[in-house]
Amino acid sequence: MSFAEFLPGIRYVGVNDRTTTRFEALWTLPCGVSYNAYLVVGEKIALIDTVEASFGNRLVENIREEIGDRPIDYLVVNHMEPDHSSSMAALRQLYPAMRIVGNSRTLDMIRGYYGLDEGLCEVGESDTIDLGGATLAFRMIPMVHWPETMATWCPEQRVLFSGDAFGTFGALDGGITDTQLDPDRYRDEMRRYYAAIVGKYGGPVQQALRKVRTLPVGTICPTHGPVWQRHAGEILEEYDRMSRCAGEPGVVIAYGSMYGNTERVAECLARDLAAEGIRNIVVHNLSYADESVVLRDVFRYDTLVVGSPTYNAELFPPVEQLLRRIETRNMPGRRFACFGSFTWAGAAVRRLDEFARRMKWETVGEPIELRQGFSAAVRESCRDLARRIAEGMREEADRE
Numbered sequence: 001m002s003f004a005e006f007l008p009g010i011r012y013v014g015v016n017d018r019t020t021t022r023f024e025a026l027w028t029l030p031c032g033v034s035y036n037a038y039l040v041v042g043e044k045i046a047l048i049d050t051v052e053a054s055f056g057n058r059l060v061e062n063i064r065e066e067i068g069d070r071p072i073d074y075l076v077v078n079h080m081e082p083d084h085s086s087s088m089a090a091l092r093q094l095y096p097a098m099r100i101v102g103n104s105r106t107l108d109m110i111r112g113y114y115g116l117d118e119g120l121c122e123v124g125e126s127d128t129i130d131l132g133g134a135t136l137a138f139r140m141i142p143m144v145h146w147p148e149t150m151a152t153w154c155p156e157q158r159v160l161f162s163g164d165a166f167g168t169f170g171a172l173d174g175g176i177t178d179t180q181l182d183p184d185r186y187r188d189e190m191r192r193y194y195a196a197i198v199g200k201y202g203g204p205v206q207q208a209l210r211k212v213r214t215l216p217v218g219t220i221c222p223t224h225g226p227v228w229q230r231h232a233g234e235i236l237e238e239y240d241r242m243s244r245c246a247g248e249p250g251v252v253i254a255y256g257s258m259y260g261n262t263e264r265v266a267e268c269l270a271r272d273l274a275a276e277g278i279r280n281i282v283v284h285n286l287s288y289a290d291e292s293v294v295l296r297d298v299f300r301y302d303t304l305v306v307g308s309p310t311y312n313a314e315l316f317p318p319v320e321q322l323l324r325r326i327e328t329r330n331m332p333g334r335r336f337a338c339f340g341s342f343t344w345a346g347a348a349v350r351r352l353d354e355f356a357r358r359m360k361w362e363t364v365g366e367p368i369e370l371r372q373g374f375s376a377a378v379r380e381s382c383r384d385l386a387r388r389i390a391e392g393m394r395e396e397a398d399r400e
């Protein structure tokens with residue numbers, strides 16, 4: 001049994017990408033990313049998903065190392081985004097008899113992306129494929145995070161091949177499963193992946209989780225990051241929390257500042273919240289912070305405080321960008337407070353207040369608004385706002 005065979009007949013053949021700097025040309029990859037693919041080996045062989053095309057040769061080497069010259073009978077496509085599907089056409093050249101398995105939306109995308117029309121096999125919710133010693137069944141989980149997304153279930157080994165669901169950023173440093181590497185290194189990267197990639201689709205993720213819970217899952221094999229075995233239960237719970245946007249007690253202070261006045265409010269609020277006994281406080285200067293890290297923290301904590309100077313009679317652009325990202329993710333239920341600054345005509349606080357109304361979020365305290373410089377009155381307002389935020393958090397904790 002090779003190291004890649006982490007369960008009888010289930011083998012990892014994915015690859016690490018340590019050179020791409022931005023996933024989807026958007027999100028940073030400080031620790032790389034893995035594109036996971038798996039073989040299910042019975043009398044017949046199925047490959048579950050492929051890898052990004054520039055790593056296709058490495059995928060083929062990994063496959064050959066595991067099964068030599070045996071053919072692949074089926075390629076199951078759980079997700080069509082090209083980081084998983086773009087080696088498909090090259091693989092078909094190598095394995096011309098390989099049938100490509102997907103639901104009707106998948107097959108439509110295969111035709112559109114790769115011009116493949118032969119040897120396709122459409123499956124639905126009640127279909128199975130018998131590999132001889134291993135069965136593949138299919139669960140449709142649309143909009144996690146594309147419309148064609150599905151999961152593949154192997155009941156003999158209680159393995160769920162879940163697509164992007166439960167995936168993380170971060171290349172696999174040696175180990176494949178969460179018992180072979182330090183899972184804690186990947187937890188924050190899972191939150192960041194969720195916030196950046198999947199976060200808009202909390203409702204479909206909840207529906208997917210309802211389906212997953214009907215299965216006696218022992219192992220989760222996502223398309224990125226570690227295979228979850230020992231921690232599979234915790235990962236399901238974490239996904240449930242994230243997709244409900246259930247924030248942990250904590251405060252994110254996200255601000256823009258051109259000359260340091262708005263920043264001074266952010267720093268004072270953070271110190272005053274700490275003095276009130278709040279321990280989970282994260283402060284982000286939005287001109288410099290990694291956007292996916294900010295989103296990760298906004299998903300994680302239950303209170304968001306945003307500060308912005310007025311700029312061209314609008315919000316400061318990095319603040320505007322963050323609010324747009326939050327709004328497109330339909331994030332419910334955050335406690336919100338704000339502060340802003342202006343020199344001759346204020347707009348930022350008004351815009352922040354409009355944002356909170358659109359989101360239907362609970363606002364805490366009065367916005368702090370600076371006209372020109374910081375003052376003793378503003379300093380006192382920071383203490384008041386911090387006190388109100390802390391009181392709200394304590395009341396919430398008492399209710400739970």
Ligand code: FEO
Pocket residue numbers: 079081083084145164223224
């Ligand atoms: Fe990892 Fe949605 O592709």
